[in-house]
Every structure is written in C-alpha cells, then in structure tokens.
Amino acid sequence: MRRETLHAWLLLLPAAVLLASFTHIPAIETVVNSFFSTARGMRPSHFVGLGNYRNLIADPTFWQAMRNNLLYAAITIPLSMGIALAMALLVRGRIGGRGFLRMAFFTPTVLPLIAVANIWIFFYTPGFGLLNQIGALFGLPNMNFLGQGATALYAVAAVSVWKEAGFFMIFYLAALQTIPPSLIEAARLEGASSWHVFRRVTLPLIMPTTLFISVNAVINAFRLVDQVFVMTQGGPDNASTLLFYYIYQVGFQFWDTAYAATLTVVMLAILVAIAIGQFFLLDRKVHYR
Amino acid sequence: MKQATPPSLSVQPVAVAPGVVLHDLCKDYGTQRAIETLGCEIRGGEFTVLLGPSGCGKSTLLRMIAGFETPTGGRITLDGRDITALPSSQRNIAMVFQNYALFPHLDVADNITFGLNVRRTPKAEQAQRLDGVARMMGLAALLARKPAQLSGGQQQRVALARAVISGRPVLLMDEPLSNLDAKLRAEMRVEIRALQRRLGLTLIYVTHDQVEAMTMADRIILLNAGQIEQSGTPEEIYSRPATPFAARFIGSPPMNLVDAADLRIAAPPGTIAGLRPEEIEIADDGDGLPVRLTGHEYLGADILVSVMAGTAATARLILRRPARLGLPEGPELHIRWAPAALHLFDPKSGRALTAAPAATAPGHRAAG
Ligand SMILES: Nc1ncnc2c1ncn2[C@@H]1O[C@H](COP(=O)(O)OP(=O)(O)OP(=O)(O)O)[C@@H](O)[C@H]1O
Ligand SMILES: [Mg+2]
Numbered sequence: 293m294r295r296e297t298l299h300a301w302l303l304l305l306p307a308a309v310l311l312a313s314f315t316h317i318p319a320i321e322t323v324v325n326s327f328f329s330t331a332r333g334m335r336p337s338h339f340v341g342l343g344n345y346r347n348l349i350a351d352p353t354f355w356q357a358m359r360n361n362l363l364y365a366a367i368t369i370p371l372s373m374g375i376a377l378a379m380a381l382l383v384r385g386r387i388g389g390r391g392f393l394r395m396a397f398f399t400p401t402v403l404p405l406i407a408v409a410n411i412w413i414f415f416y417t418p419g420f421g422l423l424n425q426i427g428a429l430f431g432l433p434n435m436n437f438l439g440q441g442a443t444a445l446y447a448v449a450a451v452s453v454w455k456e457a458g459f460f461m462i463f464y465l466a467a468l469q470t471i472p473p474s475l476i477e478a479a480r481l482e483g484a485s486s487w488h489v490f491r492r493v494t495l496p497l498i499m500p501t502t503l504f505i506s507v508n509a510v511i512n513a514f515r516l517v518d519q520v521f522v523m524t525q526g527g528p529d530n531a532s533t534l535l536f537y538y539i540y541q542v543g544f545q546f547w548d549t550a551y552a553a554t555l556t557v558v559m560l561a562i563l564v565a566i567a568i569g570q571f572f573l574l575d576r577k578v579h580y581r
Numbered sequence: 582m583k584q585a586t587p588p589s590l591s592v593q594p595v596a597v598a599p600g601v602v603l604h605d606l607c608k609d610y611g612t613q614r615a616i617e618t619l620g621c622e623i624r625g626g627e628f629t630v631l632l633g634p635s636g637c638g639k640s641t642l643l644r645m646i647a648g649f650e651t652p653t654g655g656r657i658t659l660d661g662r663d664i665t666a667l668p669s670s671q672r673n674i675a676m677v678f679q680n681y682a683l684f685p686h687l688d689v690a691d692n693i694t695f696g697l698n699v700r701r702t703p704k705a706e707q708a709q710r711l712d713g714v715a716r717m718m719g720l721a722a723l724l725a726r727k728p729a730q731l732s733g734g735q736q737q738r739v740a741l742a743r744a745v746i747s748g749r750p751v752l753l754m755d756e757p758l759s760n761l762d763a764k765l766r767a768e769m770r771v772e773i774r775a776l777q778r779r780l781g782l783t784l785i786y787v788t789h790d791q792v793e794a795m796t797m798a799d800r801i802i803l804l805n806a807g808q809i810e811q812s813g814t815p816e817e818i819y820s821r822p823a824t825p826f827a828a829r830f831i832g833s834p835p836m837n838l839v840d841a842a843d844l845r846i847a848a849p850p851g852t853i854a855g856l857r858p859e860e861i862e863i864a865d866d867g868d869g870l871p872v873r874l875t876g877h878e879y880l881g882a883d884i885l886v887s888v889m890a891g892t893a894a895t896a897r898l899i900l901r902r903p904a905r906l907g908l909p910e911g912p913e914l915h916i917r918w919a920p921a922a923l924h925l926f927d928p929k930s931g932r933a934l935t936a937a938p939a940a941t942a943p944g945h946r947a948a949g
Contacts, residue, residue: 474682477649482696482747483670492695496686 319560325553337550344554354555356530357538360445364534365513367449368456373505375453376460377498381490383461384468394465401459409522412451413438416523441531444524448532451519456512460505467501468494503574510566514559535559598750598783599660599673600625601646606655608641615641617807618655623785623800625660625750628777630794631787633804634830639787642804643753646785647676659751675744676753680760681736683728683743690715690724693742710746718742734765745776751783758793770796791831795819803827823933825926828855834885837861837898841925843891844870851928858885860922861900864915872898874911879904888914 326344331337348354383393400408415422418436427435437447471494479489517536520526526533526541533541539559543552601623608616616638623629631639644650646657648669656665664672683692690711691698697707715721718738728736737757744752757773758766774797777784788794794801795815802812803826810830811823822828828836841854848854863886872888875897879885884904890896900916925934 472680472682474678474680475684477647477669478676478678478682478743479684479695479699481647481669481674481676482699484695484699488699493684499686 322553322556325550326557328550330548330550344551347551348554348558353530353533353538357533357535360533361514361535364445364449365510368452368513369506369509372453372456373460373509375457377464379457379461380464380468384465397458397461399458400455405518406522408451408455409519413523416447438524439528441528444528444532448519448523452516456509463501463505464498467498471497503570507567507570511563514563598626598781600783601751601785602658604656604658606645606657607653608645608650609653615807619809621802621809621812623783625783626781627799628774628784628786628797630798630801631785631804632791632794632801633789635789637804638807639804640755643755643785643787647674647753648672673749674751674753675747675749677740677744677757679756681740683736683739685728688725688727689720689739692728692739693746695743696747714742714746733761734769737761737769745780753785755787773797795831803830821933822924824931825853825855828924832857834858834899839890839896839898843896848925849928853926855924855926856898856918856922858899858901861898861916861918863909864917867915869915869917872914872916874909874914877908884908888916
C-alpha cells in the first residue's frame with residue numbers, strides 16, 4: 293500500500309512540477325506582487341497595501357478597457373455561440389457537400405490567428421479593402437473600420453465571431469450526434485414541428501455543451517490579446533483596448549509589473565465570479581440526468 | 582405491478598380500429614434490397630407480430646409503416662386511405678421504440694403528455710387523460726420522476742403510456758421487451774396483450790423471439806431475408822409450416838428436418854421430412870423405425886432424447902417426452918409418429934407438400 297502511494301506520487305511528480313512552476317506559483321506571486329510597488333532603478337519594490345488597487349479605481353484607461361471588454365463579450369459570446377449552433381444543425385443533416393461545409397466552417401479555427409488577423413486587415417483596409425470595394429458597388433462611402441473609434445472594437449469582434457464559431461461548432465456537432473435519432477422520431481410522430489423539436493428536445497439535451505461552450509467563450513472574451521495586438525494595438529485612442537491587452541501594455545510596454553499584477557488579479561476575480569455564476573445559474577437547467 | 586383492474590374511463594377503447602394494407606411494398610438501401618416486393622393485410626383490431634431473424638427487414642417494414650422510411654416502391658394504406666406519402670405525424674399511428682425514446686430532460690408526466698402538448702390539448706383534458714393512463718399503467722406514483730430514475734420495466738411502461746394516451750388506433754412496437762429480464766418480459770407480454778385487447782388496438786409488433794410471437798399474436802407474419810415466408814395464426818404456422826424455414830424458426834427445440842429417405846419415406850429424392858420433437862414417440866414394442874440413441878437433455882418436466890436414424894445413421898432427430906417416463910433403454914430403439922404429424926417439403930420449391938401422403942413406411946403407424 294505504502295509502495296503504491298509512493299509510486300502514485302512519483303508518477304504525478306512531473307505534471308505537478310510543471311503545473312506548480314508555470315501555473316500555481318506564478319498565480320500566487322501575482323497576487324502577492326499586486327500589494328507591492330514596481331521596482332524602478334534605485335528604488336526597490338516595497339509593500340504598498342491596497343495602493344495599486346486605489347490607482348486602478350482611479351485609472352480611466354482601466355475603466356475604458358473594462359467597458360470595451362464587456363461590450364466585446366456581449367457581442368461575441370452570443371453571436372459566436374448562436375452561429376456555431378446554426379452551423380452545427382446545418383451540417384448535421386444529410387445535405388450534399390456536408391464534408392466540405394464542415395471543413396469550411398472549421399477552417400478559421402485551424403488558421404493561425406496572425407494569418408487570420410492579416411486577412412481581415414486586408415478586408416478592412418480603407419480604399420482598396422474588400423469591404424470597401426463591395427461597399428463602393430452600392431455607392432457607400434469609404435470607411436476606415438479599424439482606424440475609427442466608433443467601429444474599431446466591432447471590427448475586432450467580427451473577426452472573433454468568425455474564428456470562434458467554427459470551433460464551437462465542433463462541440464455542438466458532437467453533442468447533437470449523441471442525441472438518439474429515435475427521440476427526434478418520437479417527437480415527430482407526435483406532430484412536433486422542427487422548431488418545437490429544436491426548442492423542447494434538442495436544445496435541452498445539448499444544455500451541458502452550451503454551458504461548457506459558454507464558459508469557454510467568456511474566458512476567451514477576456515483573454516483576447518493577439519488579435520488586438522495585430523489589428524489595432526488598442527487604438528484609436530484606446531477604443532479597442534481590451535482588459536488583457538491593457539495588462540500586456542502595462543506589464544511589457546510600460547514595465548509597471550506591479551500594476552499589471554493588480555489588473556491580472558482583478559481580471560481573474562471577474563472570470564472566477566462569472567464561471568461560478570454560470571455554473572450555479574445554469575445548473576438546474578443542465579443536469580437533467 | 583399487476584394491472585388486472587378494469588379499464589379507466591379516460592382511455593376509451595377504439596371503436597373500430599383500422600387495418601393496414603401493404604401493396605407491393607419494397608425498400609432498397611442503395612443497391613442492397615432490404616424488403617423484397619411484398620404485400621399483406623394487417624387486420625384492424627388484431628395483434629399482428631412481424632417475426633423473423635435479425636436483419637430480415639422487420640424494423641424496416643415497421644419504419645415504413647410509421648413513415649420514418651420512404652418505400653422504394655409500393656403503397657401503404659390505412660383504413661383504405663393511401664398514407665404512403667403522409668408525414669408520420671399525420672398517419673394517426675403511435676409507436677413504442679426499442680430503446681423507449683423517452684425524453685431524458687422531461688419528467689414522466691411531461692413525457693406522457695408530450696404529444697398532447699404539441700397538439701395543444703387543453704390542460705384540463707391533459708390532466709384527466711394523464712391521470713387515467715397513469716393509473717391504468719401503474720405509473721401514478723412515478724409521475725414526477727425523470728426517466729433516468731426509473732427501472733427498465735417502468736421506462737417501458739412510460740413509453741407505452743405515451744403511445745396509448747394519444748388515443749391513436751394503430752400502435753407500432755419494435756422489439757419493446759428486448760431490454761428487459763426474462764421475468765419482466767413475461768409479465769409485460771401479458772400486460773401488452775391485455776392492453777391491446779382492452780383498447781381494441783391494431784397492434785403491429787416486431788420481434789425476433791418466437792415465444793413472444795406465439796404467446797401474443799393473433800396473426801404472425803414470418804419474414805425471412807426481406808420476404809414473407811408465411812403468415813397466419815400461431816397455430817397455423819406451428820402446425821402447418823409452409824417452408825423448412827418456418828418449420829425451424831418456430832418451436833423450441835425446432836422441428837426435426839431430415840432427408841425423407843432417412844425415415845424410409847417413399848418420396849422424390851431430396852424431399853425434406855419434418856417432425857416436431859413432441860410428435861415422435863418411442864415404440865416400446867420394437868415396431869417402427871430403428872434408430873440409435875445418442876444423448877439426452879433433461880429439462881425438468883420433459884426430457885429431450887437425441888437419436889440417429891437413416892442407413893448411415895446420419896439423420897439426427899430430437900424427440901421430447903415427459904421426464905417421468907425416463908430415458909429409454911438404448912442404444913437400439915424404435916420410433917414412430919402419427920401420419921398427420923409428418924411434414925414433407927418439396928425438394929425444388931421448398932414449399933410444404935399439402936397433406937402428408939399416407940405412405941406406408943416403417944415409421945408410420947397410427948399412434949397408440
Ligand atoms: N439505414 C440503412 N442503410 C443501409 N442498410 C440498412 C439500413 N437499415 C437497415 N439496413 C439493412 O436492411 C436489412 C434489414 O434491416 P432491419 O433493421 O429492418 O432488420 P431487422 O429485421 O429489424 O433486424 P433486427 O432484428 O436485428 O433488428 C439489413 O440487412 C440491414 O443491414
Ligand atoms: Mg430491428
């Protein structure tokens with residue numbers, strides 16, 4: 293028995309070491325750092341208590357990033373999930389070219405994000421970009437989607453939806469395939485319309501997947517940085533700055549690591565709160581078994 | 582569990598249940614033919630069993646009647662009305678699925694009233710019918726449970742209740758008892774049969790279990806490789822099998838089928854002779870067909886005796902006799918059978934030769 297315990301620990305050790313050194317210890321250090329000042333030149337780091345948090349509350353850029361992020365989440369999460377489900381329903385049936393459609397829907401997910409972002413930069417380019425050229429056919433004025441404060445965030449969000457929907461579709465497709473066809477047939481026999489079957493049978497049965505996807509979507513919404521980095525760099529005038537991009541800026545452009553740690557702690561707290569909320573809120577609807 | 586109580590008033594017996602007629606129906610899956618062109622009549626108010634081995638096309642046939650599969654050719658009429666092109670919801674047909682197809686996220690009550698809900702039946706009427714069906718099926722105490730919290734037999738009963746509450750006169754069942762243990766299966770057989778009688782339903786029941794078919798059916802349609810091998814009452818099929826397949830499929834142990842020559846029966850070469858195990862008796866007086874005892878199997882009430890007959894002792898016969906008579910003293914025995922018990926099958930067509938010829942062969946002696 294003792295021997296087995298020893299073996300178990302030994303087998304766990306490599307994973308545990310990796311997990312601890314790259315996840316747990318840095319997480320704890322982040323929390324600790326958020327209570328200290330950033331070391332600058334001759335001045336070493338010293339304890340400042342909640343000082344960083346006071347600065348954060350007074351920081352307009354933080355609030356701007358926060359607002360942007362909430363708006364971004366409110367756009368991308370429902371849209372990408374809705375489109376994912378619609379696409380999954382479409383390619384589930386026996387339609388011609390199903391394999392091709394599945395591949396087409398999934399392609400954005402396998403493309404490297406940098407490539408995706410650059411493709412879309414071309415779409416958005418003022419003057420000769422794809423969208424403006426199409427717009428010109430209909431006599432629409434030239435638009436600088438990424439360069440205008442009013443549209444930059446939406447332009448970034450559109451790319452995210454395009455990219456995420458294909459990924460989420462895979463999960464929905466898998467979930468749909470676990471529904472026994474006889475359930476649908478039984479509902480049909482009773483005279484249920486397609487909408488009724490979807491609303492009363494399919495949707496409840498894929499609820500666990502919906503919960504899983506929604507948690508992932510929320511995390512993704514707050515974790516986005518590379519796309520902003522490539523497409524707008526948060527501009528113009530922070531109009532497309534998201535929380536994580538702001539953390540990156542503070543940490544690695546301004547080198548205010550303590551403040552970056554503070555921002556990170558706040559973001560983590562938000563994510564944890566949302567995840568717990570989702571589980572409790574959706575719990576009743578999800579666990580039908 | 583026992584449902585001997587009189588019918589509840591809220592589930593009315595069907596006045597005159599309609600019959601189903603299949604006209605030259607066939608079904609291909611790609612290049613593979615699942616149902617050969619076949620026609621038959623399923624009479625209204627009767628319990629009809631589609632019986633056959635695995636893969637013979639029973640489910641395919643049933644699913645075409647339900648409207649889940651489109652026939653490649655032919656027509657289906659219900660009560661004289663062509664329903665071949667109708668969507669399943671408009672066929673006035675209810676169905677119990679093999680895996681029950683209960684909605685796992687709905688409780689028992691919602692499962693049963695699903696169809697009434699879809700069809701916007703008033704709530705008061707729903708509640709009343711639910712109450713009647715639940716009491717009839719012994720589900721009253723389980724209405725708030727989810728399907729996962731029910732035993733297999735209870736789930737089965739919920740599926741049955743969901744089919745019955747619709748009041749539709751034609752009920753289809755695809756191997757509804759195959760997931761139950763032997764004891765429960767025997768109980769449900771009785772229950773389903775009683776339900777069908779009480780409500781006067783036209784019940785089309787798919788099974789590969791000949792015991793289910795024999796005990797429940799008014800009429801059996803025996804299928805083999807997509808074709809109707811024989812149809813008739815259980816007695817007809819048992820006592821006058823039309824083909825060797827029918828002879829072997831029904832009965833346990835199955836009918837002995839041997840070359841007629843091995844039983845010293847004068848018949849064209851290749852003719853197959855069939856004898857039910859219980860129709861063969863041992864001739865203690867040494868008169869009859871000589872055979873050699875090769876083994877036995879004890880079944881409690883009965884004993885199965887294996888013997889070899891024929892010139893080269895290659896024709897194996899099994900005969901059944903009451904265990905109290907004991908094992909005959911072997912190894913050399915004589916057997917005999919009543920002339921009417923002998924079935925002969927034509928070597929070319931494989932069909933039964935009508936009325937066993939009153940040939941004079943050593944085994945033939947009027948019984949007793
Ligand atoms: N969707 C399908 N595609 C292709 N072939 C099929 C399909 N469904 C059934 N078949 C074939 O049709 C034949 C009849 O199948 P069916 O399911 O009706 O058999 P069954 O009598 O119900 O058998 P079982 O007792 O095993 O359920 C089989 O040979 C089967 O392989
Ligand atoms: Mg089947």
